[in-house]
Amino acid sequence: MIYYLWFMEEENNCIRKEADLNQIKRCRQQIFEAEEVVSTLTDKLSLVSNTTRLKILYVLQAEERLCVCDLSDILNMTIPAVSQHLRKLKDRDFVKAEKEGQTIFYSLRDDHRELLAPFFNLLNHQPETI
Amino acid sequence: MIYYLWFMEEENNCIRKEADLNQIKRCRQQIFEAEEVVSTLTDKLSLVSNTTRLKILYVLQAEERLCVCDLSDILNMTIPAVSQHLRKLKDRDFVKAEKEGQTIFYSLRDDHRELLAPFFNLLNHQPETI
DNA sequence: AAATCATTTAAGCAATTGCTTAAATATAAT
DNA sequence: ATTATATTTAAGCAATTGCTTAAATGATTT
Numbered sequence: 001m002i003y004y005l006w007f008m009e010e011e012n013n014c015i016r017k018e019a020d021l022n023q024i025k026r027c028r029q030q031i032f033e034a035e036e037v038v039s040t041l042t043d044k045l046s047l048v049s050n051t052t053r054l055k056i057l058y059v060l061q062a063e064e065r066l067c068v069c070d071l072s073d074i075l076n077m078t079i080p081a082v083s084q085h086l087r088k089l090k091d092r093d094f095v096k097a098e099k100e101g102q103t104i105f106y107s108l109r110d111d112h113r114e115l116l117a118p119f120f121n122l123l124n125h126q127p128e129t130i
Numbered sequence: 131m132i133y134y135l136w137f138m139e140e141e142n143n144c145i146r147k148e149a150d151l152n153q154i155k156r157c158r159q160q161i162f163e164a165e166e167v168v169s170t171l172t173d174k175l176s177l178v179s180n181t182t183r184l185k186i187l188y189v190l191q192a193e194e195r196l197c198v199c200d201l202s203d204i205l206n207m208t209i210p211a212v213s214q215h216l217r218k219l220k221d222r223d224f225v226k227a228e229k230e231g232q233t234i235f236y237s238l239r240d241d242h243r244e245l246l247a248p249f250f251n252l253l254n255h256q257p258e259t260i
Numbered sequence: 261a262a263a264t265c266a267t268t269t270a271a272g273c274a275a276t277t278g279c280t281t282a283a284a285t286a287t288a289a290t
Numbered sequence: 291a292t293t294a295t296a297t298t299t300a301a302g303c304a305a306t307t308g309c310t311t312a313a314a315t316g317a318t319t320t
Contacts, residue, residue, distance in 0.1 A: 018233075019199070019200065020200075023193060023196075023200070024200055024203050024204055026193075027189045027192070027193060027196070027200075027204040028203075028204050030188070030189060030192060031185050031188070031189060031204065031205070034185075034188065034253045037252055037253055038181050038184055038185060038188070038253065039181060041184065041249060041252060041253070042178075042179045042180060042181045042184055045175050045178055045179035046176070046179035046180075048172075048175055048179075049172045049175035049176035049178075049179045050172060050176075050277090050278085051168050051169060051172045052278085054168055054171065054172055055161050055164075055168060058160070058161070058164060058168070059157045059160060059161060062157070062160060063153060063156075063157060066153075066157070067296080067297090068296070068297060068298090069149070069295095069296065069297085070149065070150075070153070070154055070157075073154050073158075074154055074157040074158050074161065075161070077279090078279080078280075078281090079296080079297070079298090080279085080280080080281085080282095080297085080298075080299085081278075081279060081280080083297065083298060083299090084278075084279085084298090084299090085278085087298080087299095099287095101287065101288070101295095101296090102286070102287040102288060102295060102296045102297075103148075103287095103295090103296060103297085104296075104297065104298095115248075118245075118248060119171060122167055122171060123164045123167055123168065123171070180307090180308085182308085197266080197267090198266070198267060198268090199265095199266065199267085207309090208309080208310070208311090209266080209267070209268090210267085210268075210269085210309085210310080210311085210312095211308075211309060211310080213267065213268060213269090214268090214269090214308075214309085215308085217268080217269095229317095231266090231317065231318070232265060232266045232267075232316075232317045232318065233265095233266060233267085233317095234266075234267065234268095
């Protein structure tokens with residue numbers, strides 16, 4: 001497997017006299033190494049950065065489990081709208097679904113508790129500033 | 131100032147026999163109280179959940195300051211593209227700009243260090259799983 | 261003063277998002 | 291079997307996002 005290390009080779013375009021070429025290379029390498037974690041992280045954050053989905057996660061944290069119909073009531077939203085959000089959360093392993101008769105109960109998975117913890121903390125303690 | 135407490139009054143639409151009306155009211159109130167924090171938080175997270183902007187924040191954390199031209203080189207992106215991201219980050223107080231001649235240096239502000247800390251930790255330690 | 265450099269701003273556009281309504285699925289009750 | 295219930299899926303659409311290119315701004319050098 002051959003990796004092309006563009007951050008080492010590529011010509012610099014920043015033509016400032018004072019430009020620190022070593023700094024630029026260092027930053028390129030830093031980003032190159034973090035690339036995958038950046039993708040994984042932003043993928044998850046873009047899920048959480050939606051008010052409806054954050055609210056869903058927040059109430060699920062407190063309530064153990066809720067069905068689509070409950071959430072539709074709680075959020076004052078259409079059932080399909082809620083369902084579509086839940087699907088995204090399920091696809092990314094934020095929640096799990098358990099069928100009981102014709103009702104499907106959703107609950108928080110443990111997978112992302114660490115990522116979510118600071119957000120739940122903020123929401124629970126309602127500080128003046130974030 | 132009169133607040134209409136819809137979460138107390140409003141009719142329930144979830145018609146399941148087993149629906150726990152108290153649970154639904156409790157959740158509504160919980161969300162009602164967190165509403166503002168939810169907005170503020172998702173507003174910030176939606177900034178961070180973009181790979182380019184997270185990378186900018188990440189390298190700025192390590193490098194103290196970088197100019198638009200540097201970042202354009204580092205990220206292998208057009209100058210206007212970077213500039214537009216920086217504007218968003220500046221508008222939300224994630225970064226500050228300092229002019230020095232015709233060069234504008236951007237650096238991290240302290241305002242959101244607490245929010246960003248866990249993300250920087252992940253990026254620095256490159257764990258197998260997030 | 262004119263040209264160069266660093267950056268921003270603006271207009272345009274393709275891709276994505278998040279809703280809506282309507283139809284499909286699947287389980288339960290009559 | 292038929293109807294009702296709970297949910298999902300799909301199609302359509304307006305709003306937002308993030309880029310591109312071109313033009314504008316403002317400081318520096320010649």
